[in-house]
Amino acid sequence: MTSVLVVVAMFAEVTSAVACDSMVLLPVFRYWEFVVRSKIEGTMRVVARISSLLDLPFHGFFIRLEGDGTSTSTSTSNNKETYKKKLHHRLGFAIHGYFPVVCLFEVIVQRLIEEYSSRVASFSCRSLATEIVPPDAVVGVPAPRCFHFSVFLGVFLMAKKRLIALGFEGSANKIAVGAVTLDGCILSNPRHTYITPPGQGFLPRETAQHHLHHVLPLLKSALAEANITPEDIDCLCYTKGPGMGAPLQISAIVIRILSQLWKKPIVGVNHCVAHIEMGRIVTGADDPVVLYVSGGNTQVIAYSEGRYRIFGETIDIAVGNCLDRFARVLNLSNDPSPGYNIEQLAKKGDKFIELPYVVKGMDVSFSGILSYIEATAEEKLKNNECTPADLCYSLQETLFAMLVEITERAMAHCDKKDVLIVGGVGCNERLQEMMRVMCSERGGKLFATDDRYCIDNGAMIAYTGLLAYAQGQTTPLEESTFTQRFRTDEVLAVWRGKEDFKSNGN
Amino acid sequence: MATLAADVTTGAPTKWDFRCNLEVDYASEEVAHMVYAALAVDKELQPDKVKRHMSVSNGKLYVNFEAVEARFLRASYSAFVDVLTLATKTIEEFGQGLM
Numbered sequence: 001m002t003s004v005l006v007v008v009a010m011f012a013e014v015t016s017a018v019a020c021d022s023m024v025l026l027p028v029f030r031y032w033e034f035v036v037r038s039k040i041e042g043t044m045r046v047v048a049r050i051s052s053l054l055d056l057p058f059h060g061f062f063i064r065l066e067g068d069g070t071s072t073s074t075s076t077s078n079n080k081e082t083y084k085k086k087l088h089h090r091l092g093f094a095i096h097g098y099f100p101v102v103c104l105f106e107v108i109v110q111r112l113i114e115e116y117s118s119r120v121a122s123f124s125c126r127s128l129a130t131e132i133v134p135p136d137a138v139v140g141v142p143a144p145r146c147f148h149f150s151v152f153l154g155v156f157l158m159a160k161k162r163l164i165a166l167g168f169e170g171s172a173n174k175i176a177v178g179a180v181t182l183d184g185c186i187l188s189n190p191r192h193t194y195i196t197p198p199g200q201g202f203l204p205r206e207t208a209q210h211h212l213h214h215v216l217p218l219l220k221s222a223l224a225e226a227n228i229t230p231e232d233i234d235c236l237c238y239t240k241g242p243g244m245g246a247p248l249q250i251s252a253i254v255i256r257i258l259s260q261l262w263k264k265p266i267v268g269v270n271h272c273v274a275h276i277e278m279g280r281i282v283t284g285a286d287d288p289v290v291l292y293v294s295g296g297n298t299q300v301i302a303y304s305e306g307r308y309r310i311f312g313e314t315i316d317i318a319v320g321n322c323l324d325r326f327a328r329v330l331n332l333s334n335d336p337s338p339g340y341n342i343e344q345l346a347k348k349g350d351k352f353i354e355l356p357y358v359v360k361g362m363d364v365s366f367s368g369i370l371s372y373i374e375a376t377a378e379e380k381l382k383n384n385e386c387t388p389a390d391l392c393y394s395l396q397e398t399l400f401a402m403l404v405e406i407t408e409r410a411m412a413h414c415d416k417k418d419v420l421i422v423g424g425v426g427c428n429e430r431l432q433e434m435m436r437v438m439c440s441e442r443g444g445k446l447f448a449t450d451d452r453y454c455i456d457n458g459a460m461i462a463y464t465g466l467l468a469y470a471q472g473q474t475t476p477l478e479e480s481t482f483t484q485r486f487r488t489d490e491v492l493a494v495w496r497g498k499e500d501f502k503s504n505g506n
Numbered sequence: 507m508a509t510l511a512a513d514v515t516t517g518a519p520t521k522w523d524f525r526c527n528l529e530v531d532y533a534s535e536e537v538a539h540m541v542y543a544a545l546a547v548d549k550e551l552q553p554d555k556v557k558r559h560m561s562v563s564n565g566k567l568y569v570n571f572e573a574v575e576a577r578f579l580r581a582s583y584s585a586f587v588d589v590l591t592l593a594t595k596t597i598e599e600f601g602q603g604l605m
Contacts, residue, residue, distance in 0.1 A: 212592055216599055230600075246585070249548065253589050256544035257596040261604070480547055 163234045163470060166222065167462025168215070168251035171243025171271050172296060173202040175211040175250065177222040178458025179233075182466050184281035187226030189452070189459040190218050198331045201324065208246035215254055222458065230262040235474065237465025240268035241486030243296065248482035256480055265474040267465035268481075271456075272297060272488040276308060277467060278460035279422040283447035289416050291407050291435070292488075294423035294456075295320030295339075298364065298403070300410045301488055306497055308488045311410040312362030319399055320425045322366040326395055329374050330388050337455075342392045343428050349393025351386055357398055362409060364402045369395070400431045404438050417444030427454040467495040522557065522572040524579040530567045530590065537604055538562045541593045545586070556582040 163182040169191075170176070176191030194210035196202050223229070238255040239248060259266045276290050290301040290308070298314035317325075320339060327338030332345070356372055358365040373395055380386050407419055419439050421432060427450055436446040453460065471494040532538040542562045550556045555578045559570040569586065573579035598605050 208588070212588060215592070216595060219600075245551075249589060250592065252547070253544055253592050254596050256547060257540060257593050258600060260540045260543060261597065261601050477543060478547060482548075 163466060164226075164228060164232050165235050165237050165267070165462040165466035165469065166219075166233050167237040167269070167274075167458045167460070167465055168219075168255055169239050169271070169274075169456050169458050169461045170211045170215070170247045170251040171239045171241070172247065172294075172456060173207050173210075174456045175214050175218060175247075176456060176458035176461075177215070177218045178460070178462045179222055179226040179228060180459045180462045180466065182470055184463060186459045186463075187228065188222045188224075189457050190221050190225065191455075191457055192218060193336070195335045198333050199328050200334075201328065204244045204246040207244065208250055211247050211250040215250055218458075219254070230258075230264075233262065233264055235265045235267050235465060235469040236262075237267045237269050237461050237469075238480070238482075239271050239274070239461055240475075240481070241483035242271055243482075243484065245482070245484050248484070252480060252482045256477055259477060259480075265469070266477060266480050267469050267473065268475040268479075269461045269465045269468070270486055270488065270491045271461075272299065272301075273308060273491050273493065274460040274464040275422040276301065276420070276488075277464040278453050278457075279420045279426075279447065279449055281463060282449050282453050283420060285418055285420045285445075285447035287416060288418040288420040288447060289407060289411050289414065290420045290422060291403060291426070292423045293319050293403065293421065293425035293431070295324055295425075297423065298366075299488060300362070300406050302410060302414045302416060303493065303496060304414065306492055306494075308491070308493060310487070310489055311413060312364070312406040315360065315363050315365050316367040317370070319364075319366055319403065320423070322370045322399065323395070323425065325370055326373060326377075326391075329377055330391070337424065339425055339428060342396065343430060345389045346392035346396045346430065347389075349387065349389035349391070351390040351393075352397065353380070353386055353390060353394040355394055355398045357402060359402050359405055362406055364406055366399065369398065396428070396430055400428075400434050403431065404434050407435065408438055408442070411442060411444070417442060418447060419444065420447040422449070422454060424455045427451045471495050521574055524571075524573040524576050526571040526573075526579055526583055528569040528571070528583070528587075528590075530569075530594075531565065532567065532594075532605065533565050534604065535562070535565050537597055537601070538565050538567045540597065541567055541590065544593050545589060548589075550582060552578065558582065558586070 164187070165180055165182075167178045167180070168176070169178075173194040173196075174191050175194075176189070178189040179187040181187065192210075192214040194202055194207050236255050236259055238251040240252075241248060255266055258264070272292055275292055275294075279285065279290065280288075287303060289311075290299075292299045292301055296318050298318045298320075299310050300312040301308045301310055303309070323342055324334075324338045327334070327342055330345075332338055332341040353376075356369050358368055373391065377391055380391070381388065411417070411419070417439075419435055421435060425431065426448055432446065432448045435448075439446045448454075473494065530538075530541075532541065539562055542560055546560060550558050555574050557572040559572075561568045569590075571579055571583055571586075573582065594605075
């Protein structure tokens with residue numbers, strides 16, 4: 001699925017173990033294995049040269065057993081007669097006690113496959129011994145006189161058609177459309193944020209109206225900026241959840257219409273997973289502990305056994321929500337975002353005001369801190385005990401210390417050294433600084449991105465959808481629903497399974 | 507797009523007292539089906555309070571709402587018209603000559 005066009009297919013018959021007596025088979029097989037090995041090496045060298053000459057990536061390589069016990073047939077045809085003949089010979093082995101011969105042969109081939117699989121993207125093997133023989137074929141089978149095995153080497157070079165995905169994000173107060181390719185190249189990533197007046201938050205209905213108004217112009221500019229036409233697009237991705245219902249619906253509706261107009265498949269994407277994958281491709285972090293902090297989510301996540309597992313999370317409101325709501329208390333501007341304005345103000349603060357510190361095991365809680373600071377802020381400001389800057393500073397220090405603590409605990413649990421911060425709050429430089437200190441103390445590295453990728457965007461949806469699409473996953477139109485609740489660990493990260501396989505081979 | 511009729515009847519003895527019909531003439535079976543398919547995916551959020559039935563014929567999309575209270579009817583109808591407009595606009599702008 002990652003590539004569609006077979007440009008060069010080279011087949012080499014690497015043969016032959018011929019023996020008329022099972023007693024001499026072992027040395028014959030040894031010799032045969034040596035021949036196969038050198039043939040594979042030779043073929044790989046040729047392929048590497050062709051690959052670099054044509055500038056085509058090396059995609060696949062397979063070993064296929066064509067051995068059937070006959071000395072004549074190396075045919076690949078599905079002709080019934082040929083098949084029957086093959087069947088008889090195979091049965092001949094089995095019935096006349098030569099079954100171990102087949103097994104031995106397979107063991108060698110299996111070994112070769114294991115050895116070479118680390119160097120190639122995919123391979124296939126047709127197994128002899130596992131094929132089922134119908135019982136009526138047993139009658140009158142002669143003992144084989146000689147054995148002939150051959151191996152076919154196939155090498156694929158793929159002309160990689162650049163897979164392109166278009167992604168729609170609209171789970172909160174940003175509507176965004178992005179176009180990306182599978183290698184993570186971002187072709188365009190425009191977005192528009194619904195900014196409410198100071199002191200006010202964004203409500204589902206008004207936010208949906210905002211998205212409604214901006215989604216089509218954004219789509220136009222995303223296509224124009226990426227310089228692509230609908231024909232170039234391979235799949236249409238949208239945020240399935242989690243998020244606010246009404247805003248989520250906007251992306252879903254547009255994608256359903258476009259899918260029918262352009263005849264392109266749909267891929268539903270989990271918003272949280274999209275943040276993680278975007279963070280990984282942008283920073284190059286391979287297998288970090290992920291701290292996902294935004295206005296709607298606060299989770300400490302690590303990948304294990306096919307899923308992004310949540311090790312710790314908020315038990316009430318998200319850290320971004322706590323910051324945003326405190327910004328309303330101070331009547332800070334929501335432009336570009338309340339969190340950004342708190343961060344700027346906090347730089348001027350120097351007096352630390354003690355706030356509740358609420359870590360419960362692996363989890364955190366922010367609502368009590370918010371209530372406390374909301375109640376005391378007015379009082380303290382009135383009595384000139386502190387400045388708004390001091391409050392911002394103290395709130396940030398407290399909240400971020402809690403986040404660093406649970407992240408560190410997750411790192412100890414799953415024995416990982418690196419941390420990746422994603423989500424809107426992730427572009428806070430103070431949080432990054434605190435996390436960096438913790439990581440360096442543990443001998444790890446901090447990976448973080450700036451506001452282009454941290455904050456909700458269309459490219460992250462497109463990229464994550466494309467990862468799933470490349471593994472053959474799509475969402476039928478009738479199932480292209482949206483959902484307010486959609487946990488990170490509900491998604492089977494099939495594309496990561498492939499990475500595991502590759503790294504295990506190395 | 508033309509909205510032809512929206513009539514609200516009250517006073518009937520059944521539970522689903524509040525009804526409303528919407529008829530949109532796309533003058534194209536294909537377009538009407540496209541909009542139908544896109545909007546049919548999302549079910550009504552409170553099926554015990556609002557029912558929505560949709561059908562397509564002769565290039566027209568017919569939508570029928572039934573609700574137990576006027577406010578549910580209003581909310582459902584208004585939200586539906588928003589997404590219907592969005593779907594129609596998307597076809598208008600990206601459907602190259604379909605409409």
